[in-house]
Amino acid sequence: MELPRLTIEQLSKLVASNSPPSQLFEALTEYEQEACLMTEGSGRSEGAISNPELLSLFYSSFFLVHLLTDQMSVTPHGAYTMITILTDPNRSEAHALTKRMPTKLKHEDPSLQNCLALLRAVWQTEHGQVYRILRELPWPEAVRPLVQRYESFFQDKTLISVSRSYETIRLSVAAFYLGLDQDTAAQEDPNIIANFTKCGWKWDPDTKLLHPKPIVVRPAENQPYNGIREAMAMLGARAS
Structure with missing residues (x-):
């Protein structure tokens, strides 16, 4: 057409x-x-x-x-x-x-x-x-709709990459990669921790480390996402 x-x-x-x-x-x-x-x-x-x-x-x-x-x-x-x-x-x-x-x-x-x-x-x-x-x-x-879509896409790609690249990672570092507030992360904010644990990651309060779970994207899902919540939702959980 x-x-x-x-x-x-x-x-x-x-x-x-x-x-x-x-x-x-x-x-x-x-x-x-x-x-x-x-x-x-x-x-x-x-x-x-x-x-x-x-x-x-x-x-x-x-x-x-x-x-x-x-x-x-x-x-x-x-x-x-x-x-x-x-x-x-x-x-x-x-x-x-x-x-x-x-x-x-x-x-x-x-x-x-x-x-x-x-x-x-x-x-x-x-x-x-x-x-x-x-x-x-x-x-x-x-242009802002595309700017916002790309920010979500970049977060998703980074989240997947970090999940596959690290066995353990500090909360503040993970927050940095996803553009989350590092000062809040440094205070071990439960909402920020939940963003990762709802992806299947483990939080160790003793060592204060996250243990990422590799995110596997099935071929049918290997498309740009609508934001970090979509990346988390594909694992059956919704970010708060």
């Missing part, structure tokens, strides 16, 4: 639709040629850009959907989480998209600058920086 013309209204509606990331990716892929035509001239850095607000919204949304469709895949490595993108981070689809963004807009637009900062933080596995960018930097209201 032919998509409606690319407009701010249509893009905002698409982003807020809560459609599966794969469907969003397909739709935005179809829209990219139309977006490219809005940058006139042979050189992107010198060409005039028509409708920069729409282009900013389009490329910000498309970038976040790249992350939601796991164009950068997170895999455990020892006690750490490593990012693997094929064999070269510069060949990732998310990175390639940033190269197709209009150069002038990419260097001046705050939302696209946020995307570039997020790409670096995710690639370098700077968990605290990822949460800071998603939660504290100014994002356009129209």
